Amino acid sequence: MNATGTPEPEDSYDAGPFVPAGADLATLREAAAGCRGCPLHRNTTQTVFSSGDADARVVLVGEQPGDQEDRKGLPFVGPAGRVLMQALDEAGIDPTETYVTNAVKHFKFEYVPERGKRRIHKTPNLRELSACKPWLTAELRLIDPEVIVALGATAGKALLGPSFRVTKQRGALLTCPSFDGDEEREECVVATIHPSAVLRADDREAVYRGLVSDLRVAAQALS
Numbered sequence: 001m002n003a004t005g006t007p008e009p010e011d012s013y014d015a016g017p018f019v020p021a022g023a024d025l026a027t028l029r030e031a032a033a034g035c036r037g038c039p040l041h042r043n044t045t046q047t048v049f050s051s052g053d054a055d056a057r058v059v060l061v062g063e064q065p066g067d068q069e070d071r072k073g074l075p076f077v078g079p080a081g082r083v084l085m086q087a088l089d090e091a092g093i094d095p096t097e098t099y100v101t102n103a104v105k106h107f108k109f110e111y112v113p114e115r116g117k118r119r120i121h122k123t124p125n126l127r128e129l130s131a132c133k134p135w136l137t138a139e140l141r142l143i144d145p146e147v148i149v150a151l152g153a154t155a156g157k158a159l160l161g162p163s164f165r166v167t168k169q170r171g172a173l174l175t176c177p178s179f180d181g182d183e184e185r186e187e188c189v190v191a192t193i194h195p196s197a198v199l200r201a202d203d204r205e206a207v208y209r210g211l212v213s214d215l216r217v218a219a220q221a222l223s
């Protein structure tokens with residue numbers, strides 16, 4: 001659907017028409033609640049836009065809201081969020097001084113027969129990522145952070161393009177073109193694993209240590 005509610009062919013997924021030009025954060029958030037730029041909104045509770053400090057020096061970009069985030073309307077309020085907050089703290093980044101968002105603003109999930117009524121996370125595809133990108137671009141323009149942290153492969157692809165590989169590019173200061181259209185400027189990005197990888201790992205401690213070590217690179221870029 002486009003902004004006037006007209007059905008669109010499947011290949012034109014795009015949040016762009018829903019993003020108000022020159023809007024402040026509150027207006028963006030309000031507009032995002034009505035986004036119909038791709039079909040992911042259909043079975044969700046709500047748009048999960050962002051949380052945190054609009055003056056933050058660090059923006060954290062996750063993949064998409066999970067089950068709990070979809071219910072509560074806020075990013076990273078479930079188990080992965082708890083891992084993330086602890087790791088940030090340990091890396092020397094005050095979690096209360098960050099702005100937290102996702103590459104995709106609706107929860108993508110499926111039902112699998114053996115899991116009953118549980119909504120099982122499904123990774124968003126490149127079309128959904130690129131459809132949702134105008135929201136992320138608008139947020140980054142407004143917040144204008146010193147460092148952007150990409151949490152996992154999907155966030156990395158949203159920021160750095162489809163060839164991004166988290167295993168190869170994590171833990172280093174990377175650059176990407178500025179989001180405010182200024183060709184001279186570049187954004188400073190640090191990529192790391194998604195915090196949910198810690199929860200799934202056999203060796204949780206080692207994987208957690210890797211996350212903290214990558215986040216320290218972001219902390220150092222601030223000083």
Ligand code: URA
Nearest residue numbers: 062063064065075076
């Ligand atoms: N995982 C994400 O990538 N984002 C959230 O908000 C929650 C879990």
